[in-house]
Amino acid sequence: MTAKNSRKADPGKGRRGRRYEEAEIPLKRLAQARVRLLDWYDRNARDLPWRRTRDPYAIWISETMLQQTRVDTVIPYYTRFLERFPDVESLADADLEEVYALWTGLGYYSRARNLHGAAQSVVTDWSGELPERVESLRELKGIGRYTAGALASIAFGREEALVDGNVIRVLARFLAVREDVGETSVVEYFWRLASAIVVGERPGDLNQALMELGATICTPRSPDCEACPLAKNCAGRAAGDPAALPLKKKRTRVRRVEAVAAWIERRGRVLAVRRPEGGLLGGLWELPGGELEAGEAPDAGLHRSLAQALGLRLTGLENAGEIGHLFSHRRLRLHVFRGLGVSGRVRREGFAEHRWLTPSALAALPHGGPTRKALALLGVADPESHRSRLRQACGEIQA
DNA sequence: CACCCGTGGCA
DNA sequence: TTGCCAAGGGT
Structure with missing residues (x-):
């Protein structure tokens, strides 16, 4: 089953037992997109503070702050945080109260608590160096599937996938995936897609390119298809309703x-x-x-x-x-x-x-x-x- | 799996 | 005004 012939009018209707575990991965289309994404990223990547460093610790801080939080909001917090805690040892040695203080206003304060605890784990268990393998990264507090993939690929250059809201949106439109992205099996399909497209040179840049495109061009409400490097081969655009994707079941908030x-x-x-x-x-x-x-x-x-x-x-x-x-x-x-x-x-x-x-x-x-x-x-x-x-x-x- | 966690921007 | 959304993770 390909994404193309799986389209249907409404998410979640019918074919309830059919899952995406067997879904095909359109390798050729992903390979084409990969080249265009990297080329576009080279010419259009925003100049962000955490893109000026190769320090895994700094990238870790940025990825943690960026969880469910916009770039513009994060930047000043990121700068202040790294000034006060320039390395993992300084963070591990700090009082949690001071970490909280630097996080005030950023929200999701468990991120600060987990970061502090994970920094201490890195010092004691990993000699102060972040591990490179996703399995090891995920054992650290506050590092889930996304962040592990982000650190492995961006900080360590490993061919590891990541899936966030941007990646789902970009790929759902590019391949016209008309399945409810609220379903676990559909999200798993996106992880398989992301795992396929990341294989090759510059996996970190490829992952960032996917997210950058989603954040600046392939935006949720009004995608700027004229400026999109993938527009020519975008199935969602060809279908005429890219902004309608990805499909999400109305979760009438109970x-x-x-x-x-x-x-x-x-x-x-x-x-x-x-x-x-x-x-x-x-x-x-x-x-x-x-x-x-x-x-x-x-x-x-x-x-x-x-x-x-x-x-x-x-x-x-x-x-x-x-x-x-x-x-x-x-x-x-x-x-x-x-x-x-x-x-x-x-x-x-x-x-x-x-x-x-x-x-x-x-x-x-x-x-x-x-x-x-x-x-x-x-x-x-x-x-x-x-x-x-x-x-x-x-x-x-x-x- | 459903729910919770914070905040700011947007239509 | 309201609801949706944003580089998710923990329980």
């Missing part, structure tokens, strides 16, 4: 929500409330409760929401456990309680309806997944699920 619900019983009847029409689980019945506010403890949240929505006051509370439920757009954690005593008369606000019901009548009402799970947790039979119970009784394993 917000995590915590909520509480309570089994409130009075004289043998249990309180059920109906959600307002429209909105999440609109019109369905559930146990009274509500969403927790930020940092709010579950029991406190339950007292608050019952007071607000129903005007009720619980005089006793027993934790029954919690259930999880995944909606398309949010991840719910529901803390379930048993109210041991309740006082007050229902003054309903925020719910469409309420009823005091026998447990079986409550279980028979239409309700959503979270309530179904909560009732199961409480040991209440759910007539709606008798079919699944039958299947379980027949020995079927539920996924």
Whole structure:
């Protein structure tokens, strides 16, 4: 399977079992691109501070700072850092607090902590010299797959691949790879592509050329194809929509929500409330409760929401456990309680309806997944699920 | 694998 | 204003 004939309209649809482990690598096209990339890089590479040195330590600092951080932001931090810590020994000997101080404002502060610890490892385990092999580099704190490849190729001239957002974008467009780059197997395919294209002279420059092109020409929103050395053979451009690549599944950021619900019983009847029409689980019945506010403890949240929505006051509370439920757009954690005593008369606000019901009548009402799970947790039979119970009784394993 | 980690720039 | 994105790594 080539990248060209693998195109399809949407990422992630269909062919779910088909992976890129068997995908072919278009060696000839990569070889052509390789030459053009190096030639372009020789004439267009930006003059960046870390390109003026061959010191692996300095390059290591730059690669660490450049993780998820733009060049323009990094430059002043890089300069200050190397002035204060010109070599690995000075960094290893420093107080972590001082390293943090030089990192302030740059973000991702674990990078500073890991760098400090890794510098000490380099001094003690490697006689103060960074190892050259990616396997050894990756044992150092803060050096992952990308950074190991970057150091091996850029600092040590080894034919090691690297894949970052730029590389994925450039190669996805050049080869018109229309697969969801959010999938692990697709990213692995890009690592194979990157491993193929890096073989040859000047692997470090080749890797930097890929990234430089992605950062300056083949940009995410508006690629400047007129200025691109790969434009002539770019499949994404030929298809007319290079800016649409790489494809990424809309990861509708599932917000995590915590909520509480309570089994409130009075004289043998249990309180059920109906959600307002429209909105999440609109019109369905559930146990009274509500969403927790930020940092709010579950029991406190339950007292608050019952007071607000129903005007009720619980005089006793027993934790029954919690259930999880995944909606398309949010991840719910529901803390379930048993109210041991309740006082007050229902003054309903925020719910469409309420009823005091026998447990079986409550279980028979239409309700959503979270309530179904909560009732199961409480040991209440759910007539709606008798079919699944039958299947379980027949020995079927539920996924 | 999903989530978290910081900040600044951009449309 | 909001969401996306940027030379990722750790858990």
